[in-house]
Amino acid sequence: MRIARIATTTGPQYAVARGESWIFIESPFASPIVETGASVSHTEARFLAPCEPRVILGMAHNGSPKERQAPPQAFAKSSRTAAGPGDVIGLEERVGRVVVEAELAIVVGRECRGLTEENALDAVLGFTAGNDVSATGQMELDSFWTQTKNGVNFTPLGPWIETDLDPLNAGIRLWGDGELLAEASTSQLARNAIEVLVYASRYVTLGPGDVVLCGCPCTLTEAVAGHEYGVEIVGLGTLTNRAELIDS
């Protein structure tokens, strides 16, 4: 099932995909999901960030098998960095170099803490494409990565949530102006989505709509103003955002 959050004249509404249409629903976190009776065609839908996280976590040094030697480590991003397809990633001259990082994003489905390997996936609503934009020019000054991770629209998410995806073996592609820049799989991550959830939920309470970015298996590039970056999760779709210089 695909779940999107779509702009309407009465505000954002969640919807599920059926054929070429998106059928509006009351809440993706309810069971069963209740349809409102209204719908919009795929071509007319304007997609927003597919969830409204209160918590966004990312995983440091999780991009390659050898990084398993270090203990897992999560960092926090402000929930106000969540952005949707088409939102402009803000580059600010004074913060220096910025990179875009194509990652698998887990969308949490219910409040949870202390998940186990056995029940971790039960707490997941689904998966989406995530761009963990990072001002790497700040890292040296900023051991907590607060200055690094919280620029304007620094966590694009979307274009929708896919509930039927194998998070342990999902292809990730990074596109720059329509050209394939990098390609990898979540199978290359030091710790997989289940291990990441078990680790993160040991220390941080997660809840409906929260996002855990699984880490970047070398699917990154420097963001340059005026260029458009696509994060594709194979079998899910592509999240596209342009980078632009903004005043600061």
Added chain:
Amino acid sequence: MRIARIATTTGPQYAVARGESWIFIESPFASPIVETGASVSHTEARFLAPCEPRVILGMAHNGSPKERQAPPQAFAKSSRTAAGPGDVIGLEERVGRVVVEAELAIVVGRECRGLTEENALDAVLGFTAGNDVSATGQMELDSFWTQTKNGVNFTPLGPWIETDLDPLNAGIRLWGDGELLAEASTSQLARNAIEVLVYASRYVTLGPGDVVLCGCPCTLTEAVAGHEYGVEIVGLGTLTNRAELIDS
């Protein structure tokens, strides 16, 4: 003016203090503030966290003037750690030592980024008492402080917001089971509330209800299960929370 968030049979409602009563209002972020017509007496009110932050920031090494030698540095806490007066601070055996830290908390009034010394206080709704609970037993393993700062109810806030308070010279007292354990003033902070806001808003977009904890001028103690800790901001009030061992 004092602004509280109070539990009612129809859910949490904001209120302003008048004499011995709390007058319910529609939103503390609206101007002018609209009263609903209902009220509750002070003795009958059950106070919740006085705001609903999407972002909670704290300041590292900001407790004493000599720490001004290092650059300012903010860390993020999950918005799900926000708790109200009387909520139980969760101690977990496996995370080790936990401390409570009495701090002045800034409550942001509007969306802002890039504040200046001149306009920083215009973006503030008011101030409240904040307890920056921290699992210091995790710090050595956790350079981002993600494991350190995100335990259950690790950011008690309250009992209410005071709009008329001098944040540059506010007394802070830490109480343990009714005994004064430590006393200090925000005048001892390495960087004051205005400087903290200017710094934080350079890198992190803040919005209505967000909280910035100003740092701990030695007003801290180890949290022990079964004991009650009070954070007093002089002229504002005292936020009290018990620590208890919880399963994890």
